[in-house]
Amino acid sequence: xxxxxxxxxxxxxxxxxxxxxxxxxxxxxxxxxxVAGRGVPAIANGAATAADWMSAASFISMAxxxxxLGYDGAIYLMGWTGGYVLLALLLAPYLRKFGKYTVxxxxxxxxxxxxxxxxxxxxxxxxxxxxxxxxxxGVGIVFSRFLGLSIEWGVVxxxxxxxxxxxxxxxxxxTWTQVAQYSVLxxxxxxxxxxxxxxxxxxxxxxxxxxxxxxxxxxxxxxTDLGLTNYTQPFTNLSGLNxxxxxxxxxxxxxxxxxVIIRFYTVRSVRAARYSAGWALLFIALLxxxxxxxxxxxxxxxxxxxxxxxxxxxxxIEWVGSWSDTGLLGLEDKNADGVxxxxxxxxxxxxxxxxxxxxxxxxxxxxxxxxxIALVAAGxxxxxxxxxxxxLLVISSSLSHDIYYKLIHPEASEGERLLVGRLVIxxxxxxxxxxxxxxxxFVAEVVAFAFGLAAASFFPIIILGIFDKRMNxxxxxxxxxxxxxxxxxxIIGAQFFDMNPFFFDINAQGIGTVGAAMNFIVAFGVSxxxxxxxxxxxxxxESVRVPRGAGEGVDTH
Amino acid sequence: MEPDQQTPPERAAYDYNxxxxxxxxxxxxxxxxxxxxVWALVSFVxxxxxxxxxxxxxxxxxxxxFWFAHQGSIVVFVILIFVYARWMDRIDxxxxxxx
Numbered sequence: 041x042x043x044x045x046x047x048x049x050x051x052x053x054x055x056x057x058x059x060x061x062x063x064x065x066x067x068x069x070x071x072x073x074x075v076a077g078r079g080v081p082a083i084a085n086g087a088a089t090a091a092d093w094m095s096a097a098s099f100i101s102m103a104x105x106x107x108x109l110g111y112d113g114a115i116y117l118m119g120w121t122g123g124y125v126l127l128a129l130l131l132a133p134y135l136r137k138f139g140k141y142t143v144x145x146x147x148x149x150x151x152x153x154x155x156x157x158x159x160x161x162x163x164x165x166x167x168x169x170x171x172x173x174x175x176x177x178g179v180g181i182v183f184s185r186f187l188g189l190s191i192e193w194g195v196v197x198x199x200x201x202x203x204x205x206x207x208x209x210x211x212x213x214x215t216w217t218q219v220a221q222y223s224v225l226x227x228x229x230x231x232x233x234x235x236x237x238x239x240x241x242x243x244x245x246x247x248x249x250x251x252x253x254x255x256x257x258x259x260x261x262x263x264t265d266l267g268l269t270n271y272t273q274p275f276t277n278l279s280g281l282n283x284x285x286x287x288x289x290x291x292x293x294x295x296x297x298x299x300v301i302i303r304f305y306t307v308r309s310v311r312a313a314r315y316s317a318g319w320a321l322l323f324i325a326l327l328x329x330x331x332x333x334x335x336x337x338x339x340x341x342x343x344x345x346x347x348x349x350x351x352x353x354x355x356x357i358e359w360v361g362s363w364s365d366t367g368l369l370g371l372e373d374k375n376a377d378g379v380x381x382x383x384x385x386x387x388x389x390x391x392x393x394x395x396x397x398x399x400x401x402x403x404x405x406x407x408x409x410x411x412x413i414a415l416v417a418a419g420x421x422x423x424x425x426x427x428x429x430x431x432l433l434v435i436s437s438s439l440s441h442d443i444y445y446k447l448i449h450p451e452a453s454e455g456e457r458l459l460v461g462r463l464v465i466x467x468x469x470x471x472x473x474x475x476x477x478x479x480x481x482f483v484a485e486v487v488a489f490a491f492g493l494a495a496a497s498f499f500p501i502i503i504l505g506i507f508d509k510r511m512n513x514x515x516x517x518x519x520x521x522x523x524x525x526x527x528x529x530x531i532i533g534a535q536f537f538d539m540n541p542f543f544f545d546i547n548a549q550g551i552g553t554v555g556a557a558m559n560f561i562v563a564f565g566v567s568x569x570x571x572x573x574x575x576x577x578x579x580x581x582e583s584v585r586v587p588r589g590a591g592e593g594v595d596t597h
Numbered sequence: 598m599e600p601d602q603q604t605p606p607e608r609a610a611y612d613y614n615x616x617x618x619x620x621x622x623x624x625x626x627x628x629x630x631x632x633x634x635v636w637a638l639v640s641f642v643x644x645x646x647x648x649x650x651x652x653x654x655x656x657x658x659x660x661x662x663f664w665f666a667h668q669g670s671i672v673v674f675v676i677l678i679f680v681y682a683r684w685m686d687r688i689d690x691x692x693x694x695x696x
Contacts (some may be wrong), residue, residue: 106667111648114666118640121671125636128678129629133685247668256659272663274648284645309696314685318678325671332667582613585622586694 046414047186054224054418055201058425061220062205062213070457073210074141074437075305080215082312086319088218089303091225091426093120093294093320094327095171096178099225099423104395107335111274112283115549119287121321121328123294126499128317131295132304134506136313137584141305142434143298143498144442150505151513152577154447159520161442163497164298167490168431168438169472171299175428176476179421185366185400186417192477198425199473206429206436206469207462211306214429221422226326228419231412232403233330236337239406246333259340266343267384271336278547285550292556293491296499299430302437310587338398341405346371346391349380359404368394369401428472436465489531492548496523496555504563509581515567523559527552611694621692628684632677640670 041049067073080088098120106113138146143164148157176195183194205213233246241253249255260270269276275283294300303320304313346354351373354360363369370392371380382391400420403412440461445452452460497520504511504519533539534548541547543554572578583589612618643651644666651662656669689695 111663111666114644117667118644118670121674122636122640125632125674125677129632129681251659251664251668252657254658256663272652272660274645274652274662274666280645280648283648284641287640287645311682311686311689311696314678314682318675318682321678322675325675329668329671583611585625586611586613586618587689587696588611588694590696 041410043410043413044187046410047417050411050414050418051187051421054220054422057220058201058217059204061217062209065205065212065216066208067210067212068458070141070441070454070461072212073458073461074433074441075302076210076212076215078139078306078308080306080308080316082307082316083319084215084219085303085307085312085316086321087222087323088215088306089300089316089320090323090327091218091222091422092303092430093300093324093427094225094423095427096175096182096420096424098327098331099229099420100178100182100399101396102399103331103334103338104398106332107339107398108395109277110269110271112277113332113335115278115283115286115290117328117332119290120294121324122287123291124317124321124324126291126295127300127304128314128321130503130506131301132313132317133310133587134584135301135502136304136307137310137587137590138580139305139590141302141441142437143301143502144438145446146505147498147501147516148442148446150577150580151501151516152574153513153517156513156517156520157442157446159517160498161438163493163524164438165435167297167493168299168434169468169475170490172428172431172435172468172472173475173479175424175431176472177479178424179428180476182417182420182424186414195473195476198421198428198476199469202425202429202432203466203469206432206465210461210465211302211433214433215303215306217429218426221426222323224422225419225426226323228415228422229327229330229399231415232406232408233334233337235408235412236341236402236406237333240337240340246337247329250333250336255340256336259336262340262343262347266347266382269384271339279545281544282547282550285546285553289495289550289552289556290491292499293493293495293552296494296497296502297490298438298494298498299427299434301498301502302434303430310590334399334402338402338405342393342398342401343382343391345405346380347382350378351380354380359401362404363397363401366397368397428469432465432468432472435468436461439468440464489528489535492527492531492552492555493524495552496527496559500556500559500563504560506581506584508564508567509578510567510572511563512567512570512573514570515563515565518566519559519563522562523555526558527555530555617692621688621694624688624692625685628681628688632681635673636677639665639673644670 071077102116135146144157144160147160176198179198180191180194183189184191205217234244237246237249238244241249241255243249243253260272263271307313307316354371372390373380374388374390380390383389403416444460445457501516501520530551531548534541648662652660654661656664
């Protein structure tokens with residue numbers, strides 16, 4: 041069977057599975073729609089969180105990014121996993137005890153302020169929309185590369201699938217399809233990784249192959265021979281300070297992202313929230329410890345296969361042709377000496393490798409059978425769809441629960457609320473699809489924004505809301521304004537107006553750390569010179585600190 | 598610290614400001630701080646602040662700081678969360694605040 045036939049088969053089978061699960065978990069109540077009835081077991085929530093969190097970018101681009109950053113790729117590896125420790129120790133158990141449906145719910149109730157609720161709801165929607173556009177684009181790209189469909193039709197198929205299970209099943213449907221999607225994506229990621237590890241090192245476990253075989257020293261050697269810097273040498277692409285700040289910003293941004301936080305509302309108890317954070321990180325770590333291994337293997341392999349070949353020889357290799365066609369692999373004998381040579385300078389280098397091909401091309405470069413290539417396509421789709429669904433639910437709950445129900449129409453019946461929730465999610469998926477087909481040019485730039493924003497706004501005020509009983513409305517609002525204001529100003533300036541990164545040369549990705557620190561300091565200072573929060577709020581803080589009674593969540597009245 | 602055996606917290610109205618209530622929260626905070634110190638040591642210290650000195654030490658076939666930055670820190674993160682969850686189970690039972 042051809043690659044295309046296998047891809048149609050595997051993608052068709054997995055999609056049919058998602059549709060079936062979505063239909064089987066359709067819901068009739070708002071608690072099912074927003075928090076899956078709080079009945080998700082800890083391990084299942086861990087798998088769902090992992091799929092929710094690992095996007096098309098984690099699956100397709102991350103190993104490639106690391107491949108080119110070398111040591112400094114640690115910003116993504118540590119930054120996108122370390123946040124779960126913060127989440128597990130500082131946020132998840134307490135937010136689960138608090139109960140309710142959304143992150144703006146906590147902010148609005150804890151700071152007894154509808155202004156804070158609306159600001160949080162808008163921030164949650166903004167963060168989620170910037171992300172979801174990228175996911176839909178990812179769906180389109182996988183379809184066009186592997187199935188020869190146009191990007192537009194690929195996005196339309198993705199929209200229909202997500203709309204089906206998200207509208208029908210809300211959080212419950214999303215949760216159980218995410219569990220299935222995690223299984224698909226992790227198998228799709230591991231199979232080629234294991235195969236290439238065996239080919240290059242004879243060790244079948246990629247993580248061990250990286251640490252115990254001589255593959256890293258071989259890559260270092262090649263890089264040195266080509267005049268590139270050593271792969272394992274720190275701070276060749278980013279300064280030490282920036283590696284520190286970006287890592288921290290990604291960690292606290294992760295812990296502050298609404299679509300990750302709300303997953304912990306769906307479990308049965310505080311205890312389950314703690315364990316499911318552990319399961320989530322374990323499932324994420326499987327992919328995140330494999331990625332740096334793939335980064336090394338694939339880079340070694342690609343250079344090794346192409347370096348020193350004549351253009352004619354290179355073009356005879358089957359995968360070279362198909363990837364050159366996509367424009368992601370460039371071979372050109374610039375100095376016309378008849379041999380392809382990779383050099384440190386992109387101007388003279390005769391081999392250019394786009395970072396996105398590292399994962400997608402691995403099975404072909406390693407000469408794996410067609411079914412494995414098809415599996416990678418299905419895995420990329422699973423990663424993109426699962427993240428898109430989680431983000432769409434945040435958009436829906438922010439608009440339909442925090443704004444419509446809490447502010448505009450508090451008398452709405454159960455049926456009306458459910459209907460509004462469904463309509464909003466349908467509208468959001470259509471808008472996301474539109475942005476997937478017509479991507480605004482700034483999507484890549486605003487991803488830094490999403491993390492910076494989450495780091496500088498949600499993370500500090502949620503932590504303070506739990507651990508500082510004296511923290512009040514005035515402190516939280518002042519902290520958010522300063523943190524958000526500074527971070528937005530800095531990121532917009534640096535990304536769109538060529539502003540000089542004046543704050544110790546910290547780049548736009550890392551500035552969220554500074555914004556968060558400012559938020560903490562201002563909130564603390566202001567809260568100490570303004571009145572203490574009302575007594576019933578202080579009692580609520582005391583009660584979220586104790587697990588017992590989490591079944592129904594905390595009543596603030 | 599041992600829980601106050603004489604005044605077990607009542608199920609209906611738990612007193613957060615009783616000696617036992619305060620001791621529970623103090624234990625919780627101590628545990629969190631302890632685990633976060635480890636969290637910072639394996640990532641920010643071993644993987645970033647000491648990246649250059651530790652690059653000269655080998656961990657099997659790779660430099661030690663590279664191993665921490667690309668593999669070791671992630672493994673320790675996972676362990677930290679499960680240690681926290683297990684430890685909190687014990688503290689919750691000790692102070693009779695478990696679900």
